Amino acid sequence: MKEEIVQLLNDSVTAPSPDNFQPWKFSVTGNVIDIYKVPQLVNKLLDFKEHVLILTNGMIVENIEIAASKYGYQCSTVVFPDPAQPDLVARISLMKDPGARLNPLYAFLKTRCTNRKLYKKDKISPEILAALTTLLKDFPGVEVQYVNEQEQIKKIGKAVSAIDKIMCENKELHHALFQHITWSIAEEQQTHQGLSLDSMELNAAEKQLFKVIKNWPAINALNKIGFSGVIRSQNATQYGSAGCSAIISIRNDSNSDYLNAGRFVQRFWLKATELKLSLHPIVGLIYCNQKVTHENPSIFSEAHAKLLNENYSVLDSIAATMGKTNSHIVFYFRMGYAKPTLYQSTRKKAEIFFNG
Numbered sequence: 324m325k326e327e328i329v330q331l332l333n334d335s336v337t338a339p340s341p342d343n344f345q346p347w348k349f350s351v352t353g354n355v356i357d358i359y360k361v362p363q364l365v366n367k368l369l370d371f372k373e374h375v376l377i378l379t380n381g382m383i384v385e386n387i388e389i390a391a392s393k394y395g396y397q398c399s400t401v402v403f404p405d406p407a408q409p410d411l412v413a414r415i416s417l418m419k420d421p422g423a424r425l426n427p428l429y430a431f432l433k434t435r436c437t438n439r440k441l442y443k444k445d446k447i448s449p450e451i452l453a454a455l456t457t458l459l460k461d462f463p464g465v466e467v468q469y470v471n472e473q474e475q476i477k478k479i480g481k482a483v484s485a486i487d488k489i490m491c492e493n494k495e496l497h498h499a500l501f502q503h504i505t506w507s508i509a510e511e512q513q514t515h516q517g518l519s520l521d522s523m524e525l526n527a528a529e530k531q532l533f534k535v536i537k538n539w540p541a542i543n544a545l546n547k548i549g550f551s552g553v554i555r556s557q558n559a560t561q562y563g564s565a566g567c568s569a570i571i572s573i574r575n576d577s578n579s580d581y582l583n584a585g586r587f588v589q590r591f592w593l594k595a596t597e598l599k600l601s602l603h604p605i606v607g608l609i610y611c612n613q614k615v616t617h618e619n620p621s622i623f624s625e626a627h628a629k630l631l632n633e634n635y636s637v638l639d640s641i642a643a644t645m646g647k648t649n650s651h652i653v654f655y656f657r658m659g660y661a662k663p664t665l666y667q668s669t670r671k672k673a674e675i676f677f678n679g
Contacts, residue, residue, distance in 0.1 A: 327394045332673035335386035337432045340379045342503035342518045348674040354417045359410045366499045371613040380412045381585020392426040428593040436667045438601035439524040441564045442659030462587040468645035470568040480563025482637040486607035487558045491551035495622045501537040521666040566659035570642040572649035584653045601661040
């Protein structure tokens, strides 16, 4: 059973995470897997009340339940089972089931990825959107709104690109971004974590520019002639290329709600991959806006706080016109059809501690 659990968890760590830092670890006792979040592996500058960290761990919980079917197990999952251990996000008990059937989403655990290319404007069929929407039945309190009109998609693309302008102009956020980039395939293959430069779909000239602007004095000087605005404009064009946008929200904002949302986002992403859709999550605006709205950290200038608030309101108002009734937006995807990615980030082996 130990070998199967190792294989199962190594299948599962393909879940996405901020900057590919994989903020989870596992403790195994017999047939029970405890999943722990690792707060130091998520940038606290961009994460209010560990919402991003907990949502990310919801994705690994979903992957484990899917992967368990490969090895003939049923799962019994309890979230936040021990108040004395706040980093323990879930406890999964595995039970052998001779009648267990392979979850069809297992086939996409390793191929699911972020696609940052330009997307075609072809609309996604109502049948495909309906197949994605049916996933909500297992996730009470979660909503998803689809935006299909090109003008609205472009408007959202411009709104969510506001965070890129701020990243160029804010020294602390700039440092947080660039310290997590792996600059070569060799480096990425050695660490198996971090945001790979090769996964960003940059051309040769853009890669060279990226290496220049990792230095704060260089980008700060360029900002004086409008560089941050140019970057925002370019990214808004990219973010606005989609056949559809998906805005995911939750009714309440407890830790359990964010974990549940993470599970839904992962299942949605895997199902979309099965349906041959490309997805690109863009969530920086959402979570930086949470920071300035609820925490008011000094790292954001008044102008940047205003920019975040105004552009989050654009996203929220469009979602409302699409029928959103929930209070808390937690995730945004652009979706559509695009050429395959050229490079996919790798993962570390699962960090597992076996008891007994």
